[in-house]
Amino acid sequence: MNKTLELVCPAGNPAALRAAVEAGADCVYLGFRDQTNARNFPGLNFNRSELREGVQYAHEHGVKILLAINTYPKAGDQAPWHTAVDDAADIAVDAVILADIGLLDYATRTHPGLRRHLSVQASASNPEAIRFYRDAFDVKRVVLPRVLTVPEIKTLNAMIGVETEVFAFGGLCVMAEGRCSMSSYITGVSPNKEGVCSPASHVRYEQHQGRLLSKLGDFTINAFSDNEPVGYPTLCKGRFKAGGVTSYLFEEPTSLNVIDILPALIDAGVSALKIEGRQRGKAYVSQVVQAFRKAIDAAQSGLPVETDVLMGISEGGRETQGVYDKRWR
Amino acid sequence: MTQSKMKPIPKLSLGPVMFNWSPEKWRDFYFRIADEAPVETVYVGEVVCSKRQPFFDPVIGEVIERLQSAGKEIVLSTLALIMSTRESSLIRDLAADSEFLIEANDISAISLLRGRDHIVGPFINVYNEGTRDFLIARGAKRLCLPFELPATSISAIADSCWGRAELEVQVFGRLPLAISARCYHARSYDLAKDNCQFVCAEDADGMAVNTLDGTPFLSVNGTQTLSRSCQVLGAELSDLRDMGVGTFRLSPMDTDMVAIANGFRSVLDEKEEPAALTRDLQRQLPTVAFSNGFFHGVEGSVYRQQAE
Numbered sequence: 001m002n003k004t005l006e007l008v009c010p011a012g013n014p015a016a017l018r019a020a021v022e023a024g025a026d027c028v029y030l031g032f033r034d035q036t037n038a039r040n041f042p043g044l045n046f047n048r049s050e051l052r053e054g055v056q057y058a059h060e061h062g063v064k065i066l067l068a069i070n071t072y073p074k075a076g077d078q079a080p081w082h083t084a085v086d087d088a089a090d091i092a093v094d095a096v097i098l099a100d101i102g103l104l105d106y107a108t109r110t111h112p113g114l115r116r117h118l119s120v121q122a123s124a125s126n127p128e129a130i131r132f133y134r135d136a137f138d139v140k141r142v143v144l145p146r147v148l149t150v151p152e153i154k155t156l157n158a159m160i161g162v163e164t165e166v167f168a169f170g171g172l173c174v175m176a177e178g179r180c181s182m183s184s185y186i187t188g189v190s191p192n193k194e195g196v197c198s199p200a201s202h203v204r205y206e207q208h209q210g211r212l213l214s215k216l217g218d219f220t221i222n223a224f225s226d227n228e229p230v231g232y233p234t235l236c237k238g239r240f241k242a243g244g245v246t247s248y249l250f251e252e253p254t255s256l257n258v259i260d261i262l263p264a265l266i267d268a269g270v271s272a273l274k275i276e277g278r279q280r281g282k283a284y285v286s287q288v289v290q291a292f293r294k295a296i297d298a299a300q301s302g303l304p305v306e307t308d309v310l311m312g313i314s315e316g317g318r319e320t321q322g323v324y325d326k327r328w329r
Numbered sequence: 330m331t332q333s334k335m336k337p338i339p340k341l342s343l344g345p346v347m348f349n350w351s352p353e354k355w356r357d358f359y360f361r362i363a364d365e366a367p368v369e370t371v372y373v374g375e376v377v378c379s380k381r382q383p384f385f386d387p388v389i390g391e392v393i394e395r396l397q398s399a400g401k402e403i404v405l406s407t408l409a410l411i412m413s414t415r416e417s418s419l420i421r422d423l424a425a426d427s428e429f430l431i432e433a434n435d436i437s438a439i440s441l442l443r444g445r446d447h448i449v450g451p452f453i454n455v456y457n458e459g460t461r462d463f464l465i466a467r468g469a470k471r472l473c474l475p476f477e478l479p480a481t482s483i484s485a486i487a488d489s490c491w492g493r494a495e496l497e498v499q500v501f502g503r504l505p506l507a508i509s510a511r512c513y514h515a516r517s518y519d520l521a522k523d524n525c526q527f528v529c530a531e532d533a534d535g536m537a538v539n540t541l542d543g544t545p546f547l548s549v550n551g552t553q554t555l556s557r558s559c560q561v562l563g564a565e566l567s568d569l570r571d572m573g574v575g576t577f578r579l580s581p582m583d584t585d586m587v588a589i590a591n592g593f594r595s596v597l598d599e600k601e602e603p604a605a606l607t608r609d610l611q612r613q614l615p616t617v618a619f620s621n622g623f624f625h626g627v628e629g630s631v632y633r634q635q636a637e
Contacts, residue, residue: 072456075478076485102459122454124412128420128437136463147412147510155414175507176410176452181477182506182547188622190477192454213542217628220540240548242517243538247571249513249549251536291396317489329511329522 001249005265005296006272008066008165011287012044012279014092017054019282021063024293029066029097030278031195036084037068038121039278040195052091064094071195072100072178082106089114090301097143099178104137117141117165121178121192126161134162141165143274146175149326152259154268163271169288169310170276172322175234177265182235186217198234214238254318258290258309260307261321262299280307337575339566339597341590345406345432347505348550349381349530356388358581362401363392364635365587370576372432374406376452377508377553379416380525393429393435402430409434410508410552411450412595420606424517432473433499439464446470451499451578452508459636461486465494469503473497473578476504476560479626480568486541487573490496500562502580503535503548504620504629513549525551533583556629558620561610564603564635565624584614603635 009016009025020028031037033045046054050179055065067088073081081103087098089111096114098104099121107116120143126129133139135199142162144153157164174237175182180197184190187202198216206213209221214233221233231237236250258265265273276286291309298305322328343362346355371390373381396403397507407426423431424441433439434450444560449464449472450453461472474483476499487496514536515525529536535548535555545557559582562569566577577597579589592609593599610619622631 046562049344072454073459075482076488078457078459083395091560100454100456100460101463102457102461104462110503123410124436126417126435126437128417128440129411129435132436132440147410152412154451164631174511179409179452180624181504182554182628184477185504185506186624188626188631192456217630219546219630220542238547239541240451241541241543244538245517246541247517248507248555249472249517250511321571323510326523327521 005270005300006165006294007289008274009270009273010278010280010285011054012039012041012171014046014050014054015224015282016278016282016285017059019286020289021058021061021284025289026062027064027066027272028054029068029092029274031056031068031070032084032087034080034084036071037083038070038191038195039068040071041200041279044105044279048087051087051093055091057095066095066097066117066121067093069103070097070099070121072192073103074193078102078106079270082110085111085114095140104139106131108137112138115140115141116173118168119143119178120145123147123176123178125176127156130156130160131172132163134160135191141271143167146173146256146323148323150264150268150324153270153324157269164269165272165274166258166265166270167256167322168258168273168275168292169256170280171234172251172254172276172320174251178202178268183216186219186235188217203233218233252318254320256322257310257319258303258321258324259295259305259310261324262295262305265324266299284313336570337432337491337573339570340369340576341367341593343368343586343590344377344499344502344578345372345374346581347377347503347553347555348581348583349378349527349531350533350583350633352377352384352388352532354533355385356392359392359621360395361587362590363401365394365489366590368401370402370404370591372406373406374432376406376409376434378529378551379408379413379419379431381527381529381551382419386509404430404432404448406432406450407434407438409450409505411435412510413435413509431574434597439467443467449473451475452505455486456482457488458489461490461494469494471495472496473576477547477623477629480565480572480624481626483569483574483624484572490516491573493577496573497578498561498562498569498574499565499578499580500569501578501593502560502582503558504560504623505553505555505580506547506629507554509552509554511608512552513554515549517549535605556620558618558630558632559614560621560623561607561619561632562621562624563593563596563610565621568595570597582614588613
């Protein structure tokens with residue numbers, strides 16, 4: 001595996017885009033400021049002219065721009081998604097990241113020259129599924145759902161003839177992506193449709209019998225006593241009661257970090273590493289991208305990788321290799 | 330528009346059993362469905378966890394035979410999440426030589442069934458007309474829509490679908506909210522997934538998950554997470570029929586599903602009011618909260634009472 005591993009970095013605004021480019025990103029991924037992308041949070045993302053300027057800036061620095069249009073278009077109102085694809089082609093981004101079959105079909109027919117990546121939100125978790133997207137829509141790269149171990153990824157890469165991109169750092173979906181309606185079950189807004197999971201608009205904190213409850217919609221996601229640090233109520237990182245036991249049933253508040261297993265991922269034949277965090281500020285982006293730039297350069301030169309550089313900025317100060325390690329399952 | 334307003338003759342279907350019932354219980358359940366339940370279509374097959382499948386292999390033959398003799402349309406449902414090479418070959422074998430219709434719940438099955446009649450299951454993201462049309466062109470003859478869709482989306486997808494493919498919507502049962510590589514049943518017992526001891530079999534209706542203040546919330550069923558509430562679209566049946574939805578799916582719970590099928594059948598045959606169905610369901614499931622919020626475009630956990 002001699003090819004270069006691309007570092008794909010998040011940008012929620014033009015400042016973060018510049019920070020990512022300066023810190024050594026190979027690609028920056030971003031979205032339009034609307035429901036067409038899966039990080040549709042207030043104050044985030046790009047309008048058309050910001051994207052145009054961002055593409056120009058990135059290209060001047062030899063960096064690619066990938067535009068995520070990765071929610072599922074609304075029945076009866078697909079126009080905003082089609083327009084997003086049209087504008088992506090017009091602005092000449094380097095690729096669009098799509099999840100919906102209908103939208104992939106539209107992009108393939110309307111803009112065959114626009115490079116297409118398959119979003120993690122499509123949850124293509126096996127060779128046959130990936131070949132479907134390759135054959136039907138000439139998808140050049142697949143962002144793998146967080147359900148596969150490193151050996152499984154290696155086996156997969158040998159079978160598909162498509163580049164793969166894997167998540168390397170940041171927030172960690174524990175459910176198969178694009179197939180989870182837990183957040184919409186209690187908030188009414190959906191990751192798949194509206195592009196938001198556990199949205200801040202539905203979060204509240206309440207004092208109750210000496211504890212601080214964090215709530216999402218009408219449901220309590222966690223409770224903290226005085227000496228405990230209070231976390232954000234991301235649904236699948238909450239504490240619940242099942243079978244008489246109170247626990248972080250789905251996952252602890254933790255961050256994914258693959259820096260320890262970088263050589264194994266390179267050996268597995270992945271083409272790109274993705275940093276999660278379009279909702280993060282430029283300082284975060286800068287720090288994480290720099291650390292991964294250094295680590296990838298070291299790993300590709302066969303040098304030892306510095307592994308403890310990001311501990312301070314992980315969610316809850318805890319890290320996991322997630323599903324890449326079989327024991328996680 | 331006029332075409333899409335034609336009402337298909339309403340059919341009832343029974344979705345696949347999601348839970349890890351013992352093979353005997355599973356077999357007897359289907360035997361009774363075959364003998365007594367007024368459903369036209371029965372979906373059979375393990376959707377959640379490939380490790381469970383071998384337990385049903387010895388009895389699935391008799392189950393299919395009994396359902397066939399009862400004149401039911403039999404559909405084999407595939408796994409919803411396929412990760413290992415072993416799971417991939419299970420799907421390939423099924424797609425290669427099934428004499429029955431297959432419900433594809435993973436894109437790999439959609440891929441393998443190209444050009445043959447098949448059913449698109451509720452775990453495939455069909456959110457709009459674009460995806461609908463692409464899948465119909467490849468051979469989908471029926472689409473069971475994702476439960477998350479609001480009425481407005483179902484209506485838009487049903488529009489101009491008439492005569493090209495049938496539409497199906499789940500109207501009863503827990504909502505399958507998520508699927509994962511991780512087994513939460515095993516995790517809650519401090520077991521590794523590879524050595525899970527099939528603890529999911531302890532909970533015939535999923536393991537109840539409550540919030541810290543005791544509100545019923547979710548049901549864990551191995552790698553699957555369902556709602557604790559039971560979705561009930563009773564008063565909504567006539568709207569769904571008007572939109573052009575022809576098949577109404579009941580998702581099995583550990584209760585008398587024959588009685589539930591009879592209740593829905595009576596409403597579809599206009600022999601009973603939806604309000605009476607709701608009352609009967611409440612009597613049958615006194616400890617279970619109902620929900621219908623997704624259909625009404627709000628939180629899925631909400632139950633919106635219809636004006637009577």
